[in-house]
Amino acid sequence: MNKQELKQLAEQVADHSATDQQLQKYNHYIEGIKGSGDDWDVKEMGEVADTKNELFRRIDGAINKHRFILIRRLYMRIAAAAILLISISVYFILSSQSTKGPSAVPQEITSVNDVKPGGNKATLILANGKNIDLELAKPGVIADEMGLKIIKRSAGELQYIPSSLTFLKAGFHMLITPRGGIYSILLPDGSKVWLNSASSLKFPPTFNSMTRREVQLSGEAYFEIFKDKQHPFVVLTNQQQVEVLGTHFNINSYPNEPGTKTTLIEGIVRVSLLSGIKAVGKSSLILKPGQESTLTDYQLNVLPAEIDERIAWQRGRFIFDDEHIKSIMRKICRWYNVDAVYPEQIPDDLNFSGSISRNKNLSQILRIMEMTKCIHFKISGRTLYVMPDPHVL
Structure with a gap:
């Protein structure tokens, strides 16, 4: 695979047209970008940093077309203890789609205890x-x-x-x-x-x-x-x-x-x-x-x-741009008339980006956020329990 083929594959993953085999291949090369791949061909793929930037621009373009993917930006540590800012939205979404892996959606979020939009x-x-x-x-x-x-x-x-x-x-x-x-x-x-x-x-x-x-x-x-x-x-x-x-x-x-x-x-x-x-x-x-x-x-x-x-609400959408989970939850609580409960510790960098319609049920919003595998939720009546994944604490 060369760099152009990887960029095309990223678009297929983002618009959900990729096959299971393509998803596995994409995962493999994403691991290479994150520093854990062992067969990254610089001649074919280009320098990691340059390819990463081009790839994520392509992913962002696909995301802007579909306007429903939540993005979590994490700092991933590599061997030299340097910090690499990497967008992992599509990576986690395809992991959630895989039928071979565990579901990223807790059983607590069901249609029985769902909350309709305002x-x-x-x-x-x-x-x-x-x-x-x-x-x-x-x-x-x-x-x-x-x-x-x-x-x-x-x-x-x-x-x-x-x-x-x-x-x-x-x-x-x-x-x-x-x-x-x-x-x-x-x-x-x-x-x-x-x-x-x-x-x-x-x-x-x-x-x-x-x-x-x-x-x-x-x-x-x-x-x-x-x-x-x-x-x-x-x-x-x-x-x-x-x-x-x-x-x-x-x-x-x-x-x-x-x-x-x-x-x-x-x-x-x-x-x-x-x-x-x-x-x-x-x-x-x-x-x-x-x-x-x-x-x-x-x-x-x-x-x-x-x-x-700023005016997304007036147009019937949520738009988050590198926004902290507590700020996001304040908007969600006002619109769905629920109260959020947090654990004692919430990471300062637990930020998300993305866009989704305000006309969806609460469970649909939460499922998309859970695709990042960074956070989980539980609904009990009008109380929403926010639970960061242990690996981000």
Whole structure:
């Protein structure tokens, strides 16, 4: 086998078209890359490092086509005690496919105790305190106050339609999604907001007579703001405010995350700490498209944004990029409404990458992660036990 043939074989393995014989051959050459093969032909295969890089680029290309393979990046020790960074996603997946080896999926994960994905669930609280369960409410007008119509659309969307005569007493409405819920709302000004699981959006039922359109967010939401230069749109979270005129952006401000992330997709926004909060460094900054601000320990920073990863939830996907297992589990727990339990020790480098639909049952997500043979899971009711394999501890 030469280098070109190995790269073609890697693509076949990644798209699951390889035969058992090809899987065995691929395993053999992967062992050569990892340093344990005894017949690596440099003349035919090229230098190990160069071939490894080309091979993994090819694997990544195949993975991007299918978008469902979880990747675990490990540091593999070789004889000289050097460290080789190696992607072993396809290697472990083919090992899991083999009918000759032990199954990588524990018996604890079965259809009996499986958990279905979240869906369009939310509660709307009106200014008078009335609660409306949007999952149970029928499509159509669910409230009519002083010329303001609130309509539930069929596809998990709420729409506010004010008339020119709409006048309401002071008060706010609140849209709340539970864990395992998601919902979108078309606000009175025409702005649209998608609310992720375990989140809430507080807003006035009309923006009439207001100098600025102000809402309050807890959790995560994606915003598409209707342009109105005379009335800036402002999103308040627990420590910051984001001021825009018309733009698309995402804010992640969950209390159990290490900080607040504001990701700009289109337009320009100003991110500022709330008045009264003493900043460490800058108290305000401007974001341009493709940038992301992070607010951690009262400090604002700007970084290049991984846009696909940040707004994957709004597009119905999970995307992880070298992300630690605890961070991944926080997202999974919110969407599947489960609680994760960990052992005392969790490796700091237990990171995964990959992409998969949020519409799959929990067991399907866990099975894919278990294909790495680095981690195992057990489901008991709404409790998810996370168990790293002993060899990674």
